[in-house]
Amino acid sequence: MSGVAGILLRQDGRPAAAADIQQMLSRMRHRARDGSSWWVDGSAALGHAWLDTTGEDGPGPLTMDGGKLAITADCRLDNRDELLARLGIRDRSVADAMLLMHAYLKWGEACPTYLQGDFAFAIWDAERRALLCVRDHFGVKPFYYHSTTRRFAFASEIGPLLTLDGIGRNLSEHQISGFLAGLPDDPQSTLYAEIFRLPARHILKVTDSQVTLRRYWQIEPSPKPLRSDAAEEFRHIFSQSVQSRMRGTPSVGAMLSGGLDSSSIACVAGLQAAAARMPKLKTFSLVFGKGSSMDEQPFIDAVLDRYALDGTLIAIGDYAPFAEFERILEEQQGTFLAPGLSLTRSIYRTASANGVKVLLDGHGGDEVVSQGYGYLHELAHGGRWLELWRELHGAANTYGEGMLSLYFKFLTAYGPAWRIARMRALAKRFLGKLRRGPLHAPRAAWAGLVNPELARRTDLAERFHRAGYMPANVSTSEALTHRWLLSNGLVPHAFEVLDKAAANFGIEPRYPFWDKPLVEFCLALPGAEKLHNGFGRHVLRRAMEGVLPPAVQWRRDKIDFTANLVKGMIGNHRDLLDKLLVSDGGLIAPYVNLPEVNAVYARMLRRPEQATLPDVQHVWRSVSLSLWLRQVQQNGSPA
Known part of the structure; x- marks a missing residue:
């Protein structure tokens, strides 16, 4: 996980100070395991903290055309072959960052729409006196910035920005109340009032006179027609995604929890490593005491017994969640919504000690492939009661409720009586607004945690109503439910938390499920491919036929920590x-x-x-x- 940093002095024409960019890089030494470098030209300064995970020659920043174009990038491009062909470049060894500059020369600000992979980069165009900042589709790579009329500064972490003069440390009450409520609803704000984040799938253009934010991509289903066998197509796209994320270094490992997602990645990656005659894939697993409700070792062993993997088991004994917590808070530079992070750090620590630089992670399988429970609501809302009855035979096992109980819940919510009741409720609500003003929302789970005055000052109830609850018109469609979950603010928040934790151990996490073609493909699938006979992520389970041990492939439960x-x-x-x-x-x-x-x-x-x-x-x-x-x-x- 490399790091980027930069400074652009706007309007006053003063040169950027090399000391400032060096100071920013010094706060990211943990990201510079393989070196760091900086570049200064007039009012612009760029820095790069380098962790070599793509097998390139050295750290950036890189320049073209006598320094008229310069880039600092933390990136891995997955569609290199396509880009090389489109750009007419024959040198296949060209660095990813150099490809980005060629893409900018050809397509300008539209260049991110042609990219696939994980990236955060900034390109300085001296002729136009414009700085173009870009963050990838899902926010895997972080990008923070501070902006005034005099200066624009950016970095992969908040800490380097706080080293600069003139950046205040005032805290954001808005973000603190959001943390307490579990609501990362603002994609730009951070816990520091004067520091912001570049949202996922956005570009930020900075000139002497203005700063412009624009979205370059939106989460949408693939427009391509589905093949007859969705599982076969899923397996093809998924295998390509895993292969892309093994590129660049032999020091690749994988998390292996024994669950469906991590096991699928470990098995596919292990097969690919064997086919390429690479060393055995190293896997890392947390194991709890035998007989514990969290014991997943039988599933882990089933995978390790089936494939030639180099498995490391990390025993978790007397778990102390606040051990090293001060250190973790320093890494995160603030609070975070991940109570189990100390356990994840133990995997990063062990992987690093075993020579791993790139760690494949099954994070996001639930969201990307989808458990498909919106399909049940879709069936009920469409009045397809017989199909719902059949599907609930299996779903009842997953929900832990009796089938009849579940069926009557849907019947009450979506049956004919519901439609009459809904009309009455709408009329009552309308009359209530006329007579008494807006109705108060029911008490939310966070209401007992947040100071009422803070909640009032930060409009927490309204924010939660707007971003914390799935809209009714969304919940009745599996496709809309799926897209809503993928667009949730928790997605980039989780990536930022994991990025900071991993960077401190010299680890770059890579997430095969968060692959643009795979996400678009899964969004286009009908609900029946996501949930079938109570098995969520059904298309993944079918795709892993003959790859996963059956005990893992058809596993229903997930561990509650x-x-x-x-x-x-x-x-x-x-x-x-x-x-x-x-x-x-x-x-x-x-x-x-x-x-x-x-x-x-x-x-x-x-x-x-x-x-x-x-x-x-x-x-x-x-x-x-x-x-x-x-x-x-x-x-x-x-x-």
């Missing part, structure tokens, strides 16, 4: 929780509804086995916020 998190917090961090939530809770009182959080905490202490997911979120987010605010205060920032 809630109980493990509760046990770890109470068993290993009781003193810390008592201090931060009870005796020294004043620091988070402006943000958190302390009386309710303490009531939840007391209830969790009495009956930990009955703790719900919202209970755990209340406690974990409150403690996380408290620890981060203490760090902010120590660094001299207002909290």
Whole structure:
């Protein structure tokens, strides 16, 4: 995972200082395992922290045409052959970043529409005095920036920007309330009020007089007609995606949890490595105690027994979720919505110690392929009751409810009586607005966690209504549900969290499910290909016939880590929780509804086995916020 940085001094004509770009790069030393470099020309300065994962000659920035064009890029292009042909380039060894500059020369600001892969880059066009900043389709690569009329600065992390003079450290209440509510609804804002992120699938053009943000791509189904066998086509696209993400270095490994997604990647990658006569693929798995509710080792062993993989098992004993948490907060440069990140870091640490630079990750399989549960609503909304009845035979096992109970829920929600009730409800709502004004939304799960005054100041209820709930017209269509989930703000948030954690161990995560052609293909599939006989991601399961062990291929369950998190917090961090939530809770009182959080905490202490997911979120987010605010205060920032 490389890093980029840059400075453009606007309007006043002063030259950019090499010391500033060097200072920014020094804050990203962990991303520069294979070197770093910078380039300064007049008012523009670009820097590159290099982790060599594509087998290229050296770090950027790279220039063309005597320095009239320069680029710094953290990128991996997956459609190199297509680009080389379109651009008329015969030298197949040309670096990805150089390809990006050629693409810019040919297509200008439209160049991102021709790209596939993971990328964040900035191109300085000296003749036009324009800086073009681009982030990939799903936000795999991070890009942060600060902008004033005098200066524009950017970097792969927030920390390098905070080293520059004139950038304030004031915190964003809007983002803090969003964190507490689990709502990353603003694709541009960060926890620091003066630092922003470039949203996924967007370009940012910076000139002396203006900064323009524009989306270059939208998540849509593939326009190509589907073949007769969707599973065969899925397998072809998926295999290509895995192969693309193994490019550039022999130091490739894979996560292997024993679940459907990671196992599919590990098996396909293992077969490809064997076919190319590469060393055995290294896999890394977390294993809990035998007999534990989180024990997935039988599924992991089934994969390892079937293929020639070099498996490493990482034993998780007495889990302590807040161990090294201060260090994790420093890495993340803020709070984050990933309670299990410390476990993921243990995989990164072990993979790095075993010489791995690129780690294939099954993250996103649920979202990209889709569990297909919107298909049930689609059947009910369309009045296809017999088909729904048949599908619920299998789905009841997944939902953990009886089939009749599920069927009557759908009948109540979508049957003929519902249509009459809906008309009455709409009329009642309309009359209510005339008489009393807007109706109040029902109490949300976050309402007990967030300080009511903070929620009011940051319009949290309205924001949650707008972005936190799936609209009714979306939930009745599997295709619209699928696209809504892929467009959710949690997608780029997760990538940013994983990027920062992995970068500190010299690891570049790659995600075969987050492949543009694969996403477009899955979006175009009918609901019956996603959910069949209660099996979500059905097209993936069929595509892995003969590849996955049947026990993994047709596995229904997913591990719930809630109980493990509760046990770890109470068993290993009781003193810390008592201090931060009870005796020294004043620091988070402006943000958190302390009386309710303490009531939840007391209830969790009495009956930990009955703790719900919202209970755990209340406690974990409150403690996380408290620890981060203490760090902010120590660094001299207002909290």
